[in-house]
Amino acid sequence: QGKILEKTGLCSQITFGRYVRQGRRLRVDPKLFIQDLQFNKVPVRVYQPKATSHGRRRGIIFFHGGGWVFGSLDTYEKVCRYISRESESVVVSVQYRLAPEHKYPAAYEDCLNATIHFLRNAEHYGVDPARVSVCGDSAGGNLAAAVSQTLAGRSDLPRLRAQILIYPGLQALDFNLPSYQQNRGVPLLFRERAAFFALQYLNGDALHMQEVLKGSHIPPDMRQKYRKWVSPDNIPEKFKVRGVKPLRPTDFMAEVYETVKRFCEPNLCPLLAEDAIVHQLPESFILTCEYDVLRDDGLLYKKRLEDNGVRVTWYHLEDGFHGIISLYDYGGLSFPSGKRGLDSVVNFLKGL
Secondary structure, eight states, X not given: OHHHHHHHTSOOHHHHHHHHHOOOOOOOOTTEEEEEEEETTEEEEEEEEOSXXXXXXXXXXXXXXXXXTSOOTTTTHXXXXXXXXXXXXXXXXXXXXXXXXXXXXXXXXXXXXXXXXHHHHGGXXXXXXXXXXXXXXXXXXXXXXXHHHHHTTOSSSOOOSEEEEESOOOOSSXXXXXXXXXXXXXXXXXXXXXXXXXXXHHHSSOTTHHHHXXXXXXXXXXXXXXXXXXXXXXXXXXXXXXXXXXXOOOOOOHXXXXXXXXXXXXXXXXXXXXXXXXXXXXXXXXXXXXXXXXXXXXXXXXXXXXXXXXXXXXXXXXXXXXXXGGGXXXXXXXXXXXXXXXXXXXXXXXXX
């Protein structure tokens, strides 16, 4: 429908997608105080449990998914309310600027600035500054990982307690990893759309999408450099049983690389951070779904974290697909496995 409307000139695909996904403000929650504020000029929605607490609570800074293009505070209202109620934590949902109107690093900078503000003012919201975690799904997981890496070496701020990455997208070097081959046509995130979203975030357009999908955008020497971290060889064999084809290297196109070379920046693709940063990261939770093109991004990051001595809790939804958490309590589109995934996040939080 979005493509039809775009061709007729009525509105863009992205505008239509935002309308469909906009969500709506819910009724008053009897168990939560909810208020809209600004942290360092970034719009946020703060969820605070009404129940009496015997001490300072956990704090969770939540970055929503949507390919850096879609999503809002209203879209993730049910998810954030559930996390706040069930884990008895203060949740801060961040409305970062969206692409293509606001290109990289706008979303990352908004999330970083909101996080720094909350870390410095956590006690004002009844939160223990030493128990603040970042959390996000999909593009939000990317942003959570990038913020966590940036703050890993900061001595002027409280250290993050944990990072919670829900089917995160963490690299844009290889769109032909096993999970991309196996799940290229599985909703809610098709292989082409993953590249489309990454390019919208980076450049504000989707030019050279086909070249990026083929891998023509990365120089051979750089591809070899990052092969130690981004490679099918690092994916456990049990995840390749549904069929994976070894692909021939494609011809490198220097003119394409010039337009996308920032894909090699860790703030955009956290899987490419150096070991010196990775080993400083806090305790981590990673959720992956079997039927998700981004499954292997999570698996590869899990290995990197563990190789660097970071404690990782991994939860894999064997019957899950990309976006399943965001469908929680979404009428007829809600799935039991999505609820299990959301509860796994809550259980992890309760243990912090």
